[in-house]
Amino acid sequence: MKTMSYRTSEPRPKSLSPQRTIRKEKAEERKEKKKVEATLRRLVGSSEDTDQCELIYQIMSYIKELQQQLNEEEPSSVPADLDALFSSFSTVEPPQPIESDKENATVPAKTV
Secondary structure: OOOOOEEEEEEOOOOOHHHHHHHHHHHHHHHHHHHHHHHHHHHHHHOOOOOHHHHHHHHHHHHHHHHHHHHHHHOOOOHHHHHHHHHHHHOOOOOOOOHHHHHHHOOOOOOO
């Protein structure tokens, strides 16, 4: 007696040939490289017709400029925008203890 085999509705997995896989990976790498290069060009303000050597030089100059800015800033400096924002809030200073009270002062326990 002959048995009949039926096709299943599940699709067969496609196996990629090694060459096709390599080409796909290379295409993805090229795409990522162009994306990174475009981001770097935008950061340093470089045009599309600038060659890669000039782009690398501009990037190095940009990094040196950023490092100089970091070294020139005071470590506790507050940006002007934040300083203006903080000064716009009204704050009430806590009352200052009198000199004789400082000696006898105790810190009250916090209540929850």
